[in-house]
Amino acid sequence: MVTSRYNFVVQIISRRLLHEFWEKHPDATIALQTWFHDVERAVWHTPADIKAVYQNASFVANNRVVFNIEGNHYRLVVVVVYLHGVVYIRFVGTHEECDRIDVTTI
Numbered sequence: 875m876v877t878s879r880y881n882f883v884v885q886i887i888s889r890r891l892l893h894e895f896w897e898k899h900p901d902a903t904i905a906l907q908t909w910f911h912d913v914e915r916a917v918w919h920t921p922a923d924i925k926a927v928y929q930n931a932s933f934v935a936n937n938r939v940v941f942n943i944e945g946n947h948y949r950l951v952v953v954v955v956y957l958h959g960v961v962y963i964r965f966v967g968t969h970e971e972c973d974r975i976d977v978t979t980i
């Protein structure tokens with residue numbers, strides 16, 4: 875993994891997915907908004923930077939990270955491009971919906 879010598883603040887792509895999800899699942903609103911605001915101020919160079927804040931985050935192939943949301947009722951899958959400080963939101967759904975997808979390719 876290549877580490878940038880710059881301190882990019884994370885840029886989050888596809889906030890719309892979060893908004894659409896919390897419209898259908900209002901109980902997830904605060905947790906998702908908190909995650910978004912925390913991450914948009916973060917500086918992530920390696921998975922260890924994420925793990926330092928989100929101990930329950932799961933790291934899978936292809937730079938995917940799975941976050942447990944609202945007491946593990948929901949899951950958020952993102953792709954992290956560490957070199958550029960970009961996080962692409964790829965999936966947000968229930969625990970059961972997440973079990974039906976391949977988080978390594980979504």
